[in-house]
Amino acid sequence: MRHxxxxxxxxxxxxHRRSLMRNLAKEIIEHGTIMTTTVKAKVGKEYIEKLITKAVKAYKIKDENKEESIALRRQLFAELGDRKLVNKLVDEIAPKYTGRNGGYTRVIKVGQRRGDGAEVSVLQIVE
Structure with missing residues (x-):
């Protein structure tokens, strides 16, 4: 059953889809905001929120349970493939969201792209 x-x-x-999500995540972690099509932004939002949730867990337990924190960092590294981005995600972005349950990103519709008329949105990390 496919429920x-x-x-x-x-x-x-x-x-290709995995690579696309990885690249979207890298760009939003690095720059904080990106402009892409609405469909990609909505799918990317789900992917990025899961990464930020792992980073928040790693940040919260880094003093209590070192092994689990390292395991979460390694999982993030497996997804992103860049240690600098993992460190930025856990040490700079995650502390902002320790008291928040999800909703780390937002999608704002901008309009249509001139060349092909695709609906474009801005995907950004919530401050």
């Missing part, structure tokens, strides 16, 4: 298995595949095969 609760709905996912937007973005007309891409699995490895």
């Amino acid at each position: 609760r298995m709905k996912r937007n595949k973005l007309n891409r095969y699995g490895s």
Whole structure:
């Protein structure tokens, strides 16, 4: 049964979709805001929120349970592939959201792209 298995595949095969999400996450962690199509922004929001949740957990338990914190950092590294971004995510971004349960990013619709008319949105990290 396929209950609760709905996912937007973005007309891409699995490895391409994974690469796209990884690149979106890297850019939003590095710059804080990106402009992309609305569909990519909505799918990317889900992916990035999961990464930030892991980072918040790693930040909260870094003093109590060192092994679990390191394990979470390694999971983030496996997703992002860049230690600098993992450190920025855990040490700079995660402390802002320790008291927040989700809702770390927002999608703001901007309009249509001039070339092909695709709906464009801004994906940004909430301050």
